[in-house]
Amino acid sequence: xxxxxxxxxxxxxxxxxxxxxxxxxxxxxxxxxxxxxxxxxxxxxxxxxxxxxxxxxxxxxxxxxxxxxxxxxxxxxxxxxxxxxxxxxxxxxxxxxxxxxxxxxxxxxxxxxxxxxxxxxxxxxxxxxxxxxxxxx
Amino acid sequence: xxxxxxxxxxxxxxxxxxxxxxxxxxxxxxxxxxxxxxxxxxxxxxxxxxxxxxxxxxxxxxxxxxxxxxxxxxxxxxxxxxxxxxxxxxxxxxxxxxxxxxxxxxxxxxxxxxxxxxxxxxxxxxxxxxxxxxxxxxxxxxxxxxxxxxxxxxxxxxxxxxxxxxxxxxxxxxxxxxxxxxxxxxxxxxxxxxxxxxxxxxxxxxxxxxxxxxxxxxxxxxxxxxxxxxxxxxxxxxxxxxxxxxxxxxxxxxxxxxxxxxxxxxxxxxxxxxxxxxxxxxxxxxxxxxxxxxxxxxxxxxxxxxxxxxxxxxxxxxxxxxxxxxxxxxxxxxxxxxxxxxxxxxxxxxxxxxxxxxxxxxxxxxxxxxxxxxxxxxxxxxxxxxxxxxxxxxx
Ligand SMILES: [Zn+2]
Numbered sequence: 001x002x003x004x005x006x007x008x009x010x011x012x013x014x015x016x017x018x019x020x021x022x023x024x025x026x027x028x029x030x031x032x033x034x035x036x037x038x039x040x041x042x043x044x045x046x047x048x049x050x051x052x053x054x055x056x057x058x059x060x061x062x063x064x065x066x067x068x069x070x071x072x073x074x075x076x077x078x079x080x081x082x083x084x085x086x087x088x089x090x091x092x093x094x095x096x097x098x099x100x101x102x103x104x105x106x107x108x109x110x111x112x113x114x115x116x117x118x119x120x121x122x123x124x125x126x127x128x129x130x131x132x133x134x135x136x137x
Numbered sequence: 138x139x140x141x142x143x144x145x146x147x148x149x150x151x152x153x154x155x156x157x158x159x160x161x162x163x164x165x166x167x168x169x170x171x172x173x174x175x176x177x178x179x180x181x182x183x184x185x186x187x188x189x190x191x192x193x194x195x196x197x198x199x200x201x202x203x204x205x206x207x208x209x210x211x212x213x214x215x216x217x218x219x220x221x222x223x224x225x226x227x228x229x230x231x232x233x234x235x236x237x238x239x240x241x242x243x244x245x246x247x248x249x250x251x252x253x254x255x256x257x258x259x260x261x262x263x264x265x266x267x268x269x270x271x272x273x274x275x276x277x278x279x280x281x282x283x284x285x286x287x288x289x290x291x292x293x294x295x296x297x298x299x300x301x302x303x304x305x306x307x308x309x310x311x312x313x314x315x316x317x318x319x320x321x322x323x324x325x326x327x328x329x330x331x332x333x334x335x336x337x338x339x340x341x342x343x344x345x346x347x348x349x350x351x352x353x354x355x356x357x358x359x360x361x362x363x364x365x366x367x368x369x370x371x372x373x374x375x376x377x378x379x380x381x382x383x384x385x386x387x388x389x390x391x392x393x394x395x396x397x398x399x400x401x402x403x404x405x406x407x408x409x410x411x412x413x414x415x416x417x418x419x420x421x422x423x424x425x426x427x428x429x430x431x432x433x434x435x436x437x438x439x440x441x442x443x444x445x446x447x448x449x450x451x452x453x454x455x456x457x458x459x460x461x462x463x464x465x466x467x468x469x470x471x472x473x474x475x476x477x478x479x480x481x482x483x484x485x486x487x488x489x490x491x492x493x494x495x496x497x498x499x500x501x502x503x504x505x506x507x508x509x510x511x512x513x514x515x516x517x518x519x520x521x522x523x524x525x526x527x528x529x530x531x532x
Contacts (some may be wrong), residue, residue, distance in 0.1 A: 007271035068285035
């Protein structure tokens, strides 16, 4: 089982996102005043400054905006993974998140900019939060 | 250029010559470099009235460094924005001197990144607990892979190739081989083959984070240095011709939901700097651009206005960036972070080599160089970063 580093708390902006992850939901916010999509999570709207935001659950469907394949990471959490793909994924609801693309034989050839992906929640050996990652849709 | 203001100038410089140096501390590098930069200018320790420091390493910052040096400045600036801190600080020194708040400003840097084996590019990201790190640490995105994601998107949108990016490594290595300190650095850091390299050599080197190869990544070295910026009145009495600071710009950029990752903070900072300097990129002889990776230079060449967005692949082809090539500008004529030094925050060296060129002292001297741009990029090119642009002019 993977053993990724966990988010650390107390951290008030991201706590609701990770609480949702425990329920295997990918959460994001919109502004109740101007409808702007707010992500990463924050208590204010990043467009108009409103303090009134609403949480939603994403469909988890998105597109790879860009990616890289990490061949060398000295962190023990990733040392045993072999080459793995990090990516920015654009979710259909209009937010972009850093993530990994998993479930491919060879990340160098099997991950492409523009490919469609779907979220899944990956249980971890050493932490309480399942981590949202993506695999080809 | 008739109305260009010339109120502050770099009059003294020193670059720490060694890139692996176990017998000196980072604070000692700062103090010794300040001493030598003041000597280069013909100024005294007691003349310093403004201190700029990036608040890095052991005992730095306005609090610790003043006491260590025994200097009591009337202007203290501890701007820390990553590798571009020194472009920001030079901009602030220009402003502070123009406002009459200071006459003799000192910027210094010292780092033991090689001796202390700090894995700048391939370490995991720092510990969690912030609104940003909590969203990023689970994914193992190294610093290099962050920059690499910019490269992949640039390739996707504009057809840029690894062959084209490799031209940047080839040009800077050509310059490094003419710089004895860079040659020694590569020997001390046990580079495989301290020699000129080809595009094929770059593409044959080990992939670190797709699509960036080993020879597209900067080294991790020790090093440091200092520079002295003074008012026009003080500059008239110094030992060497002053190099004038004639424009500056500052900016930040960061991940947004619909942002274009192929555009850096330089797209904001550079027009401000060129506007203040009343010069255009076409007039620039020397481009000192933070070469953490090839893609950093590629994106910044576009954002500084040397070519249009998406056209850098063609622009850099054919050895154009070499100091002896027609059509200029000459890129990173000291050898850059790719082949001379990178102790973690390279911004100071961009200014130092600009000064050497405009004084006629570079080991890859461009004949009659009149104008240089130093552009620092700090942080993560594909995430939160800063851009600091400074335009320099010969006397
Ligand atoms: Zn709003």
